[in-house]
Amino acid sequence: MRVLRPLAAVVAAVLLAYLLTTVVHNRYYYFAAYVVLQYVVLATAWNILGGYTGYVNFGTAAFFALGAYTAVVLLKTWKAALLVMVVAGGAVAGLLGLGIGYLTLRLKGVYFSIATLALAVVLQTLIMNWDYVGGATGYYAIRPRTVPLFDDYVAFLFVVMVLLAALSLSVAWAIEHSRLGRGLAAIRDNEEAAECLGVPTLRLKLLATTLSGALMGMAGAPFPYFITYIEPASAFNLDYAVNSLAMPMIGGTASWLGPLVGAVLLGTAQQVATVTISSELNLLIVGVVLVAFVILAPEGLLGLVRRRQQRRPA
Amino acid sequence: MGADAEFARNAIAGARINAKKYGLRIVYDNTYPPATADFTPVVRAIQATGADVVFVSSYPPDSVGMVRAIHEVGLRPKMLGGGMVGLQYAAFLTKLGPMLNGIVNYDFWVPEPTLKFPGIEEFLKKYQARAVQEGVDPLGHYLPPWAYAYLEVLGQAITATQSTDQRTVGEYIRTHSFDTIVGRVTFGPNGEWATSRVLMIQFQNIRDNDLEQFHKPGKRIVLYPEKWKSGELIYPYEKALP
Amino acid sequence: MVSVNLLLNAVVAGLLVGGFYAAVTLGISVTFGLLEVVNIAHPVFVILGAYFVYAANATLGLDPLLTGALLTPLFFGLGVGVYRLYYACFERKGEEALRGLVFFFGLLFIVEVLLLLRYGVDYRLVEAPYLGKTITLGSVGIAYRLLIPCLVGVGLTLALYFFLSKTYYGRAIQGVAQDSLALRLMGVNPVTVKAIAFGLGVATASLAGALLILIGPVEPSLGREYIGRAFAIAVLGGLGSIGGTLVAAFLLGVAESLTATLYGPSWALAVSFGALLLVLALRPSGLFGR
Numbered sequence: 131m132r133v134l135r136p137l138a139a140v141v142a143a144v145l146l147a148y149l150l151t152t153v154v155h156n157r158y159y160y161f162a163a164y165v166v167l168q169y170v171v172l173a174t175a176w177n178i179l180g181g182y183t184g185y186v187n188f189g190t191a192a193f194f195a196l197g198a199y200t201a202v203v204l205l206k207t208w209k210a211a212l213l214v215m216v217v218a219g220g221a222v223a224g225l226l227g228l229g230i231g232y233l234t235l236r237l238k239g240v241y242f243s244i245a246t247l248a249l250a251v252v253l254q255t256l257i258m259n260w261d262y263v264g265g266a267t268g269y270y271a272i273r274p275r276t277v278p279l280f281d282d283y284v285a286f287l288f289v290v291m292v293l294l295a296a297l298s299l300s301v302a303w304a305i306e307h308s309r310l311g312r313g314l315a316a317i318r319d320n321e322e323a324a325e326c327l328g329v330p331t332l333r334l335k336l337l338a339t340t341l342s343g344a345l346m347g348m349a350g351a352p353f354p355y356f357i358t359y360i361e362p363a364s365a366f367n368l369d370y371a372v373n374s375l376a377m378p379m380i381g382g383t384a385s386w387l388g389p390l391v392g393a394v395l396l397g398t399a400q401q402v403a404t405v406t407i408s409s410e411l412n413l414l415i416v417g418v419v420l421v422a423f424v425i426l427a428p429e430g431l432l433g434l435v436r437r438r439q440q441r442r443p444a
Numbered sequence: 445m446g447a448d449a450e451f452a453r454n455a456i457a458g459a460r461i462n463a464k465k466y467g468l469r470i471v472y473d474n475t476y477p478p479a480t481a482d483f484t485p486v487v488r489a490i491q492a493t494g495a496d497v498v499f500v501s502s503y504p505p506d507s508v509g510m511v512r513a514i515h516e517v518g519l520r521p522k523m524l525g526g527g528m529v530g531l532q533y534a535a536f537l538t539k540l541g542p543m544l545n546g547i548v549n550y551d552f553w554v555p556e557p558t559l560k561f562p563g564i565e566e567f568l569k570k571y572q573a574r575a576v577q578e579g580v581d582p583l584g585h586y587l588p589p590w591a592y593a594y595l596e597v598l599g600q601a602i603t604a605t606q607s608t609d610q611r612t613v614g615e616y617i618r619t620h621s622f623d624t625i626v627g628r629v630t631f632g633p634n635g636e637w638a639t640s641r642v643l644m645i646q647f648q649n650i651r652d653n654d655l656e657q658f659h660k661p662g663k664r665i666v667l668y669p670e671k672w673k674s675g676e677l678i679y680p681y682e683k684a685l686p
Numbered sequence: 687m688v689s690v691n692l693l694l695n696a697v698v699a700g701l702l703v704g705g706f707y708a709a710v711t712l713g714i715s716v717t718f719g720l721l722e723v724v725n726i727a728h729p730v731f732v733i734l735g736a737y738f739v740y741a742a743n744a745t746l747g748l749d750p751l752l753t754g755a756l757l758t759p760l761f762f763g764l765g766v767g768v769y770r771l772y773y774a775c776f777e778r779k780g781e782e783a784l785r786g787l788v789f790f791f792g793l794l795f796i797v798e799v800l801l802l803l804r805y806g807v808d809y810r811l812v813e814a815p816y817l818g819k820t821i822t823l824g825s826v827g828i829a830y831r832l833l834i835p836c837l838v839g840v841g842l843t844l845a846l847y848f849f850l851s852k853t854y855y856g857r858a859i860q861g862v863a864q865d866s867l868a869l870r871l872m873g874v875n876p877v878t879v880k881a882i883a884f885g886l887g888v889a890t891a892s893l894a895g896a897l898l899i900l901i902g903p904v905e906p907s908l909g910r911e912y913i914g915r916a917f918a919i920a921v922l923g924g925l926g927s928i929g930g931t932l933v934a935a936f937l938l939g940v941a942e943s944l945t946a947t948l949y950g951p952s953w954a955l956a957v958s959f960g961a962l963l964l965v966l967a968l969r970p971s972g973l974f975g976r
Contacts, residue, residue: 255956266448417795476951479911516829
């Protein structure tokens, strides 16, 4: 029963998305929706570590880009299928999560944050100097001409991203409804106390960094096909780090729904703003909304809603 | 020497091919990351190799950093420059001033007599008047004439074909020549201009940091293409220094 | 190929740029190191300083360093204001860790975009009569463009060091970092002390901004490139240790410069950040931590 509910939701979401692609044919919507969904995955993944345990990861871009570049290697060497790339991207980024967690999670929270920032720089430099994947020159990923069942490759990518978004949301949901989630919450509230009560804090944290990293890597894997030209500066863009942190903050970090709400709202607002206003104002909006939210609605939108419900007499 | 970025890497790849073609031995071949604060270690390393020709492809802040470091270290190769982005903007021209002398670099349009195509003067007059209000580059020599010429090509094609169908207009552009403010434009079979129009210029006789001098000919001499050549290369580099 | 001369010059160049890095990092050492406020917006304050210096230079022809120094009271005020806001919204409620971080991230974006809207993406730079000169000591050449920022950086470090260890307020700041309850019992308001310290940290940004624009052209998002570097230095030096900051800045500068000279500049950043990762893994309190 527990496993069936999220599984059914994932299948339903993918089916629905597929049906949609047979009806809507304007490619722009798929491009825009892909970006928003990508942020749903990144925000959810970030929240598994940041929201549940309180460890702030500044290196979202590193995990995302690692997934993307794993895909480039597979693509160039074996012409691998997209789903293989996604799984491999997730695996490699997950391993990185485990490694960096192992190195730094025994430290205080801020050190972990700084370590993730440094990690992004080191990784970016490595990729820049690795000519096999294009180095600083970048790499052109030519999409396959056709894909079974779909008229258009971008529509296919959109459905893949729907799958990944649904998957990461179910992972977050499952964590919350398990002993792992309660353990992580204990870490966030008071790590020392949790440790004393016999919560295996380091192991739980490692599990969280691995899962979080893997999901970010999976989000990055289809990126070369989506953008068709990938280079380090854009794959490691700080905007990924900012957004994946801002979205859960705006939605609310306490539950799986928060990052979803935040990503959909902020992501959509950004897409609309980019088309209608300018990309600079777009960033300004993110900044102002972010600051306003952490000051005025510290528990995010969901927290606001909940507080209002509680205030109302039953 | 170049930036870790697509444009710079490609330019360097081209430079390597040319070096091989002309039998030049490559003694230093490196890239630098963005946000490099200080270029003196790099310039010293180049100096230590005793290079005769130094090819640099850099982005604006790095171009400034390189030029300054070259003068601070006293690097004196026989020829210097290439693909340094930024040395076309008024802000950098005036700030670097005499330090630019002798550098051979690419450009798109400069006020030399050989490049006075019909319409360019009027265009610049109009642009420069607006530029002051808008707070953009006060010279407008670098990209604006080309941007205007693109639209001239498109406009002429649409007028001639009486169509906005992409295929028709595209076909017309491929098969005809156009007179624009940057001269006669003809496209080759690969979609690029039939003959390359990127200029190689040398900075000469820059005495101070005044903006006015860059409005006039004689400061940025066209060396290539031959057709628009407006002066002689000062060689070696050292001779062009004040 | 590698001569002693080249190595010597590389080390000197590293020390010079290291002094400048120290100036950029000092603010973080105070606000983050001593006060434990995760002020990742500091680099953007430095950029803000650089733009003010540019504006004063372009319109009034003022000397960059002079403007940077004259602006410190303004930046001090800015810092006090930011801290008061931060305190009222987060620290007082004990919610500083995560939300405070996000607050500063948002602040960073807002300042950056406002600069972008006001000045555009074009690079800005300044003139000063002493910029082009170089002095030569034996076989080592020292450019004024880098020497002056280095000297100012070192001077700033010393000034801050003596202020913190010798004056009443300086000791109070150090006291707040160690035990704010004890301070309160002695009748000193820790919030006021912290506000002063934070103001002081941000005040260094106007001078650091002047140095930044002396060294090279500036554009609004340049600050991002310094976030990692500055935090790396602050951690490397041991959080809150002002002297350690200077030593770590020199170390990082020399490491970058040597890598650039010997292996090519492309690897310079990876070497310094790799070192940071190692330090974090092996000795998290930094090289000179308490």
